[in-house]
Amino acid sequence: MDAWVWWLVAAVGLGIPLVVTAMPEFGMFAVGAIAAAVTSALGGGTVMQFIVFAAVSVALIAVVRPIAARHKAQRPELRSGVDALKGRQAVVVERVDAGGGRIKLAGEIWSARSYDTERSFEAGQQVDVIEIDGATAIVM
Numbered sequence: 860m861d862a863w864v865w866w867l868v869a870a871v872g873l874g875i876p877l878v879v880t881a882m883p884e885f886g887m888f889a890v891g892a893i894a895a896a897v898t899s900a901l902g903g904g905t906v907m908q909f910i911v912f913a914a915v916s917v918a919l920i921a922v923v924r925p926i927a928a929r930h931k932a933q934r935p936e937l938r939s940g941v942d943a944l945k946g947r948q949a950v951v952v953e954r955v956d957a958g959g960g961r962i963k964l965a966g967e968i969w970s971a972r973s974y975d976t977e978r979s980f981e982a983g984q985q986v987d988v989i990e991i992d993g994a995t996a997i998v999m
Contacts, residue, residue: 950985970996972997
């Protein structure tokens with residue numbers, strides 16, 4: 860059998876523990892074995908095949924592993940309660956100014972006041988909620 864076939868067998872063999880253990884390093888070694896198989900198919904010698912296998916595997920581990928670890932450490936941000944309302948759009952139901960008013964936000968009627976004391980919003984206008992202060996939405 861040709862050497863490139865053995866490299867493909869090695870790639871499949873390294874892919875099995877990747878699936879079973881969910882360790883991405885095995886996948887990186889499998890990609891290295893595929894690169895060595897390509898090198899073999901193109902006529903590269905045995906030493907060159909092992910150099911390509913090692914270089915590709917080490918390069919992938921050096922580059923991909925830190926990126927994967929960084930993403931694994933990050934937790935998805937789940938905003939709930941009033942934090943989930945910040946940044947949403949609302950529709951003015953009753954005139955809103957610095958003194959107060961009413962908006963429809965997330966299907967509910969909220970008391971609201973304008974962030975800019977000089978600005979007012981008329982019924983039907985779209986506003987952005989920038990903050991929630993108690994039970995009052997601060998809009999802009």
